[in-house]
Amino acid sequence: MKIYDRGTIKWTSMMLPEHVDVLQDMWEKLERKKMPILDEQKLEELDVQLQAAVRQGIVIEIKYFNGRDFLTSKGKVKQITNECLYLQSGKAIKRRQVLDIWT
Numbered sequence: 001m002k003i004y005d006r007g008t009i010k011w012t013s014m015m016l017p018e019h020v021d022v023l024q025d026m027w028e029k030l031e032r033k034k035m036p037i038l039d040e041q042k043l044e045e046l047d048v049q050l051q052a053a054v055r056q057g058i059v060i061e062i063k064y065f066n067g068r069d070f071l072t073s074k075g076k077v078k079q080i081t082n083e084c085l086y087l088q089s090g091k092a093i094k095r096r097q098v099l100d101i102w103t
Contacts (some may be wrong), residue, residue, distance in 0.1 A: 017088045035065045036099065049101045050085060063100040064093050 038046075053060045054077050061074045062085075075087040084092045 004089060011099075032068045033065075033070060035097075038099070046098055046101055049103075050077060050080055050098075053101070053103070058103055061102045062093060062098055064097040065099060066097065070099070 010037055010072075041081045049060070052058075057076060059074060059076055061072055063070060063072050073087060073089075073091055073093065075089045075091070078087055079086045080095075082095070085098070086092050
């Protein structure tokens with residue numbers, strides 16, 4: 001006589017939706033990243049690069065932190081304010097979230 005085990009399928013019927021939600025929240029919190037702290041020299045370097053990108057009208061790639069992960073955007077910088085920088089695509093990125101810039 002052969003025993004057929006259903007593996008993990010037998011346990012899924014015992015999980016309540018609340019349990020699934022708690023597990024997903026726990027995994028999401030574990031995967032979150034923290035914003036690195038940039039020193040004054042790096043912040044000044046980023047500012048110079050942004051000003052040059054606006055003056056020269058070149059396409060740059062920006063690495064920034066969105067609160068839980070690191071993202072990148074590519075495009076020409078249209079405008080820079082004290083709070084945000086605006087790409088020609090219409091995307092706005094907060095200046096304090098910018099981590100790195102490439103040309």
